[in-house]
Amino acid sequence: MNDNKAAIVGSLKATYSVHTQPGADPGGNTKDNQDAWCVQERLGGQEMVLFGVFDGHGQEGKVVSHTICQNLPKIMARMVGSKPAPSIESALSTAFPEANASLRKRPGLDADLSGSTGIVALLQQGRLVAANLGDSRCVLGKVDGHGAVTAVALSSDHTPMEAKEAERIIATGGRIASFMCGDEPLGPPRVWLREVNIPGLCMTRSFGDYVAASVGVIDQPQLMAATLKPEDKYVVLMSDGIFEFLDSQQVMEEVHAAAKAGQSPSEAAKRLVRLARKCWQEQEDDIIDDCTAMVIYLSTAHGGSGAGGSSTTAAALAARLENNLRIGSAPGSGSLTLGYKRAA
Template sequence: MGACCTKDHIHGGGYMTYDRDERDSNAGDVGEEVRRGDDGETVRLRGSSAFTSMFTQRGRKGVNQDSMTIWEDFSGEKDLVFCGVFDGHGPSGHRVARYARDVLPTKLSKAIKKHPSKPEDGLVSIWEAAFEESFKEFDQELGYDSSIDCFCSGATAVTIIKQGEHLVVANLGDSRAVLCTRGDKHQHIPIQLTVDHKPNIPCEAERIHNSHGRITAEKEDPDIHRVWVPDADYPGLAMSRSLGDFCLKDYGVISNPQISYRNLTRKDEFIVLATDGVWDVLTNKQVINIVASAKNRSTAAKLVVKLAVREWKRRFPGSMIDDCAVICVFFKNPPMLMKSMTSVGRRNVRSHPEFAVSRSCKSMGNDRTREEAGGSVNRDSSEEELKGGGQGICRSNSLTRAPPFSRALSHNLKMGKSCHEVEAC
């Protein structure tokens, strides 16, 4: 069963979405939904433009827990773009993902505005600090929101900010961002810009073990490492970083995003953000080839989702197909306007040049000179970790089980009580 978005209102400059019931007619994301932010941003939840393509489809596990958004003219700047894809898990995962979709961009925008740009700092450094601040603030507020039971529910997040040649990626969880660039022979080459935050990555496992969390795999899924509380068999979270999941925040699961920077070049063509429902069955190479082969940019994301679903059915005919969500962001002007482009898409060719790589973009500061070759920097991950997860794997739910007293624990957490107090009652 799914969830129907039925009511919106402004919350701190952002859009909040509520669910009337748990029914979801969203078998496929059709049409377009575009809103306006307080600073004049174009907030896109569905649909495509001349430089973007987005599509989501519910799997066979119930409500679609994937959410996504694109903010053009982000923070009121004509040449700034924000994109985000969020994958919920647990009983209230869809609420956490939608809350992140609607509120996190607003917090990021406010954080950017709080730090005026200084030549010695560079705008990219401001963006990185704003990402860290907004993720931390969002997760803290989420923990005290009585309308969302997030004790054993949470969401991943893969987000980007782009301005001209400059790209900053912030990620936590196992959603992924992959860049398509051209090789010397003009072949398409995938570059994975994010790390899949799995509990068995050495640096992640060390943090969890030091916090007394348990990492084990279940017999039915021996290849999937999960995080558990020290003295009970819950929640079985298949990732080491997430928004929410407060039952594990004392045991090494964190909401700190991993942030990387890339200086885009003429060889870079587009970036794909997608949830693990896509990456579990398609490789990085397969995804960029699908996008590159799409006849129309507007249908690129839908094509990736459709082929991922087909691959789920072919490889695992008896499995529960996961939700899939995809955003494609193209960097170069299209050679011609496709007939399938909407009128909004046609206008965006002229009114949103920020999606194209601009060779005249102003300098972002001297601290980024090491990026002159167009390489990417990932702060706390090794090269081996970045290579992980390229090949698709079959796995079950991101979270296996929540205790029956989850809601009571969540309520007491928000009231400032400890889990031990609840268990003693």
């Protein structure tokens, strides 16, 4: 997605864009991008926007991330459009497991050892609710009166390094251990079956991953919410390829620098991907993870202007409900359109 879109939610204007780039294998060859993203404006006919980033892993990781990317917005739209509608928190808590269950209905998909993270942010009037599975992130950027930006986490990484997450895995019959190189542990702790060295998953919550699910890897998202204030200027959703060597504060400072230089969310997202890939090349030589950054600038809406600055009435927005879901992956790797707008 190389352009910038804008959505109006009450008095807020959210201008957003996404940049994603596939990683490279140990030989330096470009991999198939397993990251996916989606944006659903006017979710369920309501004045809210759903943003999502999904990072697949395993042999079928791309299929898993893209299937969730297709199905989750539809499930959420049905829920928030129902009468009476559940709370956003309740809808998200129900939608994630339902989307996960939809994987079993996809013919030919073997998700025993494949899965995906999921980070979703739902923007309402004056409020942002984030739901997370795995180790993708949502970060809010606050700018103070001196022009300094501060990153505020709206998600928590679900890994075996988190004590409560590890306790659940062990209590369910799993095992936590790093890869072993001789007698020495190598890399981060992972989730294994108690008696068998599979699956070796680095996260404790995910979509798919049916083998890991048998030992406590769950599909229940963790929710965080923020009441938005005038100093809240940015939101970034990202796969872990972005923050493997950058912390969330560094990410937000890069976005803030782009905005201060008059650059758009599209340019800011590209800056993040370039910086992250540079770090990978410096730290890991040929190996680079898939990198996806969704950047949202928050501002005050004036006169109800919609995407591209044109006037958008409620009736016009409603008329666009069948054409406002944008779903994408890496440029050139086959964007998913599903009869909607082309996204990349």
